[in-house]
Amino acid sequence: MADPMRVRATEAGGVVDVKILMKHDMEAGQRKDASGKTIPQWFISTVTVQAQGKNVFMGEFGPAVSKDPFLNFKYKGAKGDKVVVSWVDNRGAKRTDEATVS
Amino acid sequence: MNQQRRNLLKYSAVFGLMASAGLISEAQAQEWNKAAFEGKSLDDVFKVLNAGKPASSSAVTLVAPDIAENGAVVPVGITSTLKAEQMAILVEKNPSSLAAQFFIPAGTEPFVTTRVKMGQTSNVYAVVKADGKWFMSMKEVKVTLGGCGG
Numbered sequence: 001m002a003d004p005m006r007v008r009a010t011e012a013g014g015v016v017d018v019k020i021l022m023k024h025d026m027e028a029g030q031r032k033d034a035s036g037k038t039i040p041q042w043f044i045s046t047v048t049v050q051a052q053g054k055n056v057f058m059g060e061f062g063p064a065v066s067k068d069p070f071l072n073f074k075y076k077g078a079k080g081d082k083v084v085v086s087w088v089d090n091r092g093a094k095r096t097d098e099a100t101v102s
Numbered sequence: 103m104n105q106q107r108r109n110l111l112k113y114s115a116v117f118g119l120m121a122s123a124g125l126i127s128e129a130q131a132q133e134w135n136k137a138a139f140e141g142k143s144l145d146d147v148f149k150v151l152n153a154g155k156p157a158s159s160s161a162v163t164l165v166a167p168d169i170a171e172n173g174a175v176v177p178v179g180i181t182s183t184l185k186a187e188q189m190a191i192l193v194e195k196n197p198s199s200l201a202a203q204f205f206i207p208a209g210t211e212p213f214v215t216t217r218v219k220m221g222q223t224s225n226v227y228a229v230v231k232a233d234g235k236w237f238m239s240m241k242e243v244k245v246t247l248g249g250c251g252g
Contacts, residue, residue, distance in 0.1 A: 015211065028219060030197065045134040058205040059214075062139040064196050066175045066217035073204075074211040090134075 002089075007099035009083045016077035016101050018049065018057070020085055021070050028063040044069060047087045051077050051101075077101060139200050144192055144227065147200045148236075151190065156229050159184075159237035164228035166243050170220060173245040179215035180239075184232035186212035195224035220245050 003023035010017050022044060029041030041063050049057040056075040079101050086096040141147035148154065165179035178201075180189050189212070190203035201218040212230070220226075223245045229238045 026219075028197075030221075055207055056210050057207070059202060059216075060134055060139070060204075061202045062198055062200050064193060064198065064201040064219050066219050070177075070215070070217050072179075072213075072215040074213050076209045076211075 002093050002095040005085060005087075005095065005097045007083060007085050007097050009081070009099050009101040011077065011079045011081075011101050014076055014078070015074050016051070016081060016083075017072070017074050018083060019070075019072050020047075020049075021068060022047075022087060022095075023068055024087075024089065026061075026063065026065055026067045026069060042089065042091060044087045044089045047071065047085065049073075049086075050084045051075060051081045056083075135203070138203070139198055141199055142197070144194055144199050147190075147192060148229075151203075151229075151231075151236075153229065153231070153236040156236035156238035159230075159239065162228055162230045162237050162239040164226060164239040164241050165215070166226050166241050169244045169246065171246050173220040173222070173247055175217050176220050176226075176243060176245070177215065177217050178226060178228075180213070180228040180230065182212040182230045182232070182237075184212060184230060184237065186230045186232050188231040189214060190227075190229045191216070191218060192227040192229060193218060193220055193224050194227065196221050 006021040008019045024044050025042055027039050027042040031039050033039055043063040044061050047059040057073050081101040084098045088094050138147055138150040141150055161183045163181045170176040178191050186206050188205055191201045192199045193201050204214050225240050225242050227238050227240050
């Protein structure tokens with residue numbers, strides 16, 4: 001099971017600021033291990049964010065996104081909205097976390 | 103029987119290719135734009151995204167440092183005054199140019215910040231699609247310590 005994300009969502013003036021910190025190695029497939037073998041790519045490929053059941057953000061990552069990806073975006077919403085963040089990596093692992101807008 | 107065998111062959115070829123690329127999982131069935139992320143150069147990516155040659159525009163702002171001390175973690179942000187529906191971050195000299203792309207539904211601001219890896223000093227591009235047209239903004243980021251090698 002993948003490690004949990006940290007999701008923080010705060011509302012100001014009708015706009016919700018969402019900050020997400022995912023926990024993932026994001027291996028680019030460029031590095032080699034001690035024996036000289038290339039470490040295979042392993043990265044989050046898609047991120048979907050829903051608020052109150054509606055899609056508010058969709059992202060596709062390549063392996064060039066940093067380890068433990070950070071994401072910040074804003075949508076028009078209100079306090080109390082339920083924000084649900086899910087990601088899928090290139091090996092099919094998934095993780096979903098949620099937060100309530102404050 | 104021949105047809106079946108042919109199909110089987112075709113499947114195993116594709117399967118093998120995916121396996122060797124380390125991309126084998128049913129989750130790939132999600133519409134992750136593989137071709138775009140495999141594009142080696144800016145032009146490759148623009149072609150896959152059907153972006154043509156994006157016009158430089160002051161309506162697109164790329165927020166990135168002048169100098170990144172650590173190429174493994176370079177904060178990059180895009181904002182725009184346009185009604186953006188799609189945004190992408192490209193690093194010209196990375197092994198694959200496209201770092202990430204984002205889809206912005208109505209009601210979401212044309213604003214995103216993330217962190218990317220950079221192998222070496224390179225031009226970074228913010229590309230925005232609005233009203234079916236593509237616009238971009240570019241900035242050179244100097245990297246003192248690469249983030250792709252090891």
